[in-house]
Amino acid sequence: MDKNSQQVMLQQQVMLQKANDYLKERMEQNTSGSHRLAYHIAAPANWINDPNGLIQFKGEYHVFYQHHPFSAEWGPMHWGHVKSKDLVHWEHLPIALAPSEAYDQDGCFSGSAVDDKGTLTLIYTGNVWMNEEQTEIKQMQCIATSTDGITFVKDAANPVISAPAEEEAADFRDPKVWKYEKYWYMVLGTKKEEKGKAVLYRSLDLRNWSYVGVMAESDGSLGYMWECPDFFSLGDKDVLVFSPQGIDAEGERYQNLHQTGYLVGHLDYSTGVFSHGSFEELDKGFDFYAAQTFLDDQGRRILIGWMDMWESKMPTQEQGWAGALTIPRVLELSADEKLIMKPVPELQKLRKKCYGLAGEQMIFGKYILEVEGECLEILAEFSLESCDASEFGLKVRCSEDGKEETVVSYRVDQRQVTVDRNRSGIGPGGVRASTLERSEKMKIRFHVFLDRSSLEIFVNDGELVMSNRIYPDPRSRGVELFAFCGKVNLLSFEAWELKDIWKK
Numbered sequence: 387m388d389k390n391s392q393q394v395m396l397q398q399q400v401m402l403q404k405a406n407d408y409l410k411e412r413m414e415q416n417t418s419g420s421h422r423l424a425y426h427i428a429a430p431a432n433w434i435n436d437p438n439g440l441i442q443f444k445g446e447y448h449v450f451y452q453h454h455p456f457s458a459e460w461g462p463m464h465w466g467h468v469k470s471k472d473l474v475h476w477e478h479l480p481i482a483l484a485p486s487e488a489y490d491q492d493g494c495f496s497g498s499a500v501d502d503k504g505t506l507t508l509i510y511t512g513n514v515w516m517n518e519e520q521t522e523i524k525q526m527q528c529i530a531t532s533t534d535g536i537t538f539v540k541d542a543a544n545p546v547i548s549a550p551a552e553e554e555a556a557d558f559r560d561p562k563v564w565k566y567e568k569y570w571y572m573v574l575g576t577k578k579e580e581k582g583k584a585v586l587y588r589s590l591d592l593r594n595w596s597y598v599g600v601m602a603e604s605d606g607s608l609g610y611m612w613e614c615p616d617f618f619s620l621g622d623k624d625v626l627v628f629s630p631q632g633i634d635a636e637g638e639r640y641q642n643l644h645q646t647g648y649l650v651g652h653l654d655y656s657t658g659v660f661s662h663g664s665f666e667e668l669d670k671g672f673d674f675y676a677a678q679t680f681l682d683d684q685g686r687r688i689l690i691g692w693m694d695m696w697e698s699k700m701p702t703q704e705q706g707w708a709g710a711l712t713i714p715r716v717l718e719l720s721a722d723e724k725l726i727m728k729p730v731p732e733l734q735k736l737r738k739k740c741y742g743l744a745g746e747q748m749i750f751g752k753y754i755l756e757v758e759g760e761c762l763e764i765l766a767e768f769s770l771e772s773c774d775a776s777e778f779g780l781k782v783r784c785s786e787d788g789k790e791e792t793v794v795s796y797r798v799d800q801r802q803v804t805v806d807r808n809r810s811g812i813g814p815g816g817v818r819a820s821t822l823e824r825s826e827k828m829k830i831r832f833h834v835f836l837d838r839s840s841l842e843i844f845v846n847d848g849e850l851v852m853s854n855r856i857y858p859d860p861r862s863r864g865v866e867l868f869a870f871c872g873k874v875n876l877l878s879f880e881a882w883e884l885k886d887i888w889k890k
């Protein structure tokens with residue numbers, strides 16, 4: 387190792403030590419409070435945003451995340467790290483990356499991971515503020531490697547891409563790298579004249595990159611900047627997932643501050659051009675952004691997103707932490723080229739006590755269930771065949787005095803699924819509605835994952851997914867079924883209490 391590399395390693399070690407020591411101290415104070423999630427990934431303390439570097443390496447699943455270890459707010463970005471043998475039981479590891487060099491002095495921004503012949507290689511964006519007001523930036527692509535999957539060394543070749551190839555904007559970030567035939571490919575998010583775009587590079591060795599071209603870009607209707615692009619094949623189609631900033635709300639669509647969605651099409655690797663259909667949102671809930679995917683050794687394409695939204699109120703900041711990732715979801719492409727997300731089956735390992743209703747039940751008015759809890763998986767299937775109710779569904783986190791509840795419902799005539807968090811506790815409220823456009827089924831199947839401050843709803847086997855943060859009182863634990871202005875036939879109901887994987 388030459389002198390320069392030694393210096394880089396030392397600086398990085400000093401910064402990591404500082405961050406890890408600080409986190410340890412915070413954890414000992416144990417101030418995380420009643421909304422601390424039981425089976426989702428969050429930092430041991432303080433802030434997280436995007437999932438980064440998702441990979442299965444030497445048989446274990448690794449998830450990194452954008453992390454500010456020194457406060458519960460966004461700040462100079464580090465990479466936090468957890469790993470798991472089964473996608474369910476996660477273990478916190480020391481922080482993997484800290485800002486330490488001239489090229490990443492103000493943050494190790496989002497990126498991805500690859501297995502380069504047994505070396506776990508992280509590819510990330512080094513962020514540098516060019517002025518005190520933090521209005522001007524320089525963003526460069528960097529790599530860091532590890533053989534044990536825990537300790538990472540920043541590469542002597544950094545930055546491996548020091549500036550955009552064309553006269554693009556300074557926003558140039560979030561590398562996602564994959565291998566196709568003999569080359570590594572990298573897609574990056576950027577913009578030109580306030581229109582978001584994704585650009586493609588290729589390399590033989592992860593260190594020397596050449597520019598291929600523009601993969602896809604906004605025509606003005608798809609946002610001013612594309613963050614966190616991710617590219618993969620599903621069957622014989624190619625998919626580009628990305629998070630455009632600044633698409634205006636339009637009816638039910640684009641209701642969040644920023645969106646995450648996808649384009650399905652075909653990438654011409656020689657020109658870099660991705661021909662594609664129209665943009666679709668991935669998740670219609672309040673809290674979903676910056677999703678990333680990876681391929682596991684069973685050939686599954688698995689996706690994890692950040693289960694929050696920029697500028698949303700996050701009440702847990704007062705308890706010393708903020709931000710969490712969604713449960714892992716398997717992606718499939720439907721015959722009409724829409725992405726379907728299903729919870730990974732491994733999550734069944736969380737199940738404890740099961741409650742079921744024997745046989746079918748006619749629901750009208752309110753039906754209070756025996757099951758209750760903060761951490762539940764619920765499967766409820768309703769028939770539309772003899773339904774004359776205008777609306778039906780379930781309520782979770784209900785308080786005994788009826789003041790708190792979170793409502794998941796189906797409006798029959800409108801074919802709309804809604805989530806209403808106006809009475810969900812101390813967090814932001816609002817109602818989200820999304821029409822089931824494709825389902826021909828005469829059934830509505832809700833598959834719900836409830837944690838202490840989250841609610842993920844999968845409708846009709848992943849045709850529609852809504853991810854949400856809610857902050858109810860810990861005593862609000864009731865579950866109810868309901869039907870308004872008529873009745874609906876409940877075909878089956880099962881619920882499980884779920885385990886707290888973080889409890890020692």
Ligand code: FRU
Nearest residue numbers: 436452463495496613614676
């Ligand atoms: C997306 C994002 C990325 C960036 C990171 C910084 O949420 O803005 O574009 O790399 O967060 O934390």
